Amino acid sequence: MKLLRMKPGHGEVxxxxxxxxxxxxxxxxxxxxxxxxxxxxxxxxxTEGGSGRRQAQxxxxxxxxPRDAERVIFFPRAxxxx
Amino acid sequence: xxxxxxxTTIVIAALLWEVGWPQASQQIERHRARRRxxxxxxxxxxxxxRAEQRARELLRSCVDEDDWAMYRDLGFVRVWGALxxxxxxxxxREGLAGAPYAYLVYPHKPxxxxxxxxxxxxxxYCVEFPDETRPYGSALLPDSDDVLAKWMALTGDERRLxxxxxxxxxxxxVDPRQVRxxxxxxxxxxxxxxxxxxxxxx
Numbered sequence: 001m002k003l004l005r006m007k008p009g010h011g012e013v014x015x016x017x018x019x020x021x022x023x024x025x026x027x028x029x030x031x032x033x034x035x036x037x038x039x040x041x042x043x044x045x046x047t048e049g050g051s052g053r054r055q056a057q058x059x060x061x062x063x064x065x066p067r068d069a070e071r072v073i074f075f076p077r078a079x080x081x082x
Numbered sequence: 083x084x085x086x087x088x089x090t091t092i093v094i095a096a097l098l099w100e101v102g103w104p105q106a107s108q109q110i111e112r113h114r115a116r117r118r119x120x121x122x123x124x125x126x127x128x129x130x131x132r133a134e135q136r137a138r139e140l141l142r143s144c145v146d147e148d149d150w151a152m153y154r155d156l157g158f159v160r161v162w163g164a165l166x167x168x169x170x171x172x173x174x175r176e177g178l179a180g181a182p183y184a185y186l187v188y189p190h191k192p193x194x195x196x197x198x199x200x201x202x203x204x205x206x207y208c209v210e211f212p213d214e215t216r217p218y219g220s221a222l223l224p225d226s227d228d229v230l231a232k233w234m235a236l237t238g239d240e241r242r243l244x245x246x247x248x249x250x251x252x253x254x255x256v257d258p259r260q261v262r263x264x265x266x267x268x269x270x271x272x273x274x275x276x277x278x279x280x281x282x283x284x
Binding site: 073079 | 132134212
């Protein structure tokens with residue numbers, strides 16, 4: 001699983017990568033995930049819906065991330081624009 | 083005699099000072115300016131372009147092939163609305179509950195909600211994803227990242243995004259004529275793709 005973050009002026013950056021079957025990796029992934037949420041990021045997992053169409057699943061904790069997810073993408077929290 | 087010479091010397095010096103000082107001061111300023119250390123800027127004109135290229139690849143890897151082609155060819159993505167009660171508060175009152183509705187997602191512009199059956203424009207949803215850490219001097223995501231963020235938020239949690247956004251009537255920021263033109267372009271584009279697929283299948 002890869003944790004990616006969108007960044008202005010850069011595109012996405014790889015924050016952390018690990019195997020969810022390895023306890024040590026999970027610990028690192030959870031720590032990186034929590035850090036991003038603390039920074040006010042939103043997290044989404046690209047998935048495929050029942051109809052076969054691609055969509056995203058918003059996740060608010062690492063427990064909500066599907067075990068088979070390949071990527072979690074962090075992006076700045078939405079704010080009302082002008 | 084000495085007094086007269088001294089007085090003359092002083093007058094000459096004063097006149098020379100009066101005439102020569104402006105030019106001398108300009109020369110000194112120019113000399114200082116030439117020797118001044120100018121801080122080197124770390125602005126990289128290719129950075130934004132590379133960032134956009136990366137963002138396009140990420141968008142392409144996340145959305146359907148048709149959505150990617152739509153963005154590549156037309157510059158926006160259509161996302162179908164999924165809220166049962168309709169696209170806006172009071173929709174049920176207007177008889178819009180259950181009506182199919184969709185959003186046009188443009189980079190760094192409000193999301194435009196409309197009814198595909200009639201082409202009626204419903205609302206503009208102004209939403210931003212500002213990164214206040216400003217890692218590269220700007221708080222704005224690359225265009226394609228902005229589209230992907232809106233796409234993920236709409237397909238993942240439409241209600242939360244719409245509640246976060248500032249809702250306005252159509253035409254506040256996005257010209258309705260441009261939106262209608264885009265909807266026409268979209269219909270033409272879809273027709274061509276369907277025809278191409280039919281030809282390929284036969």
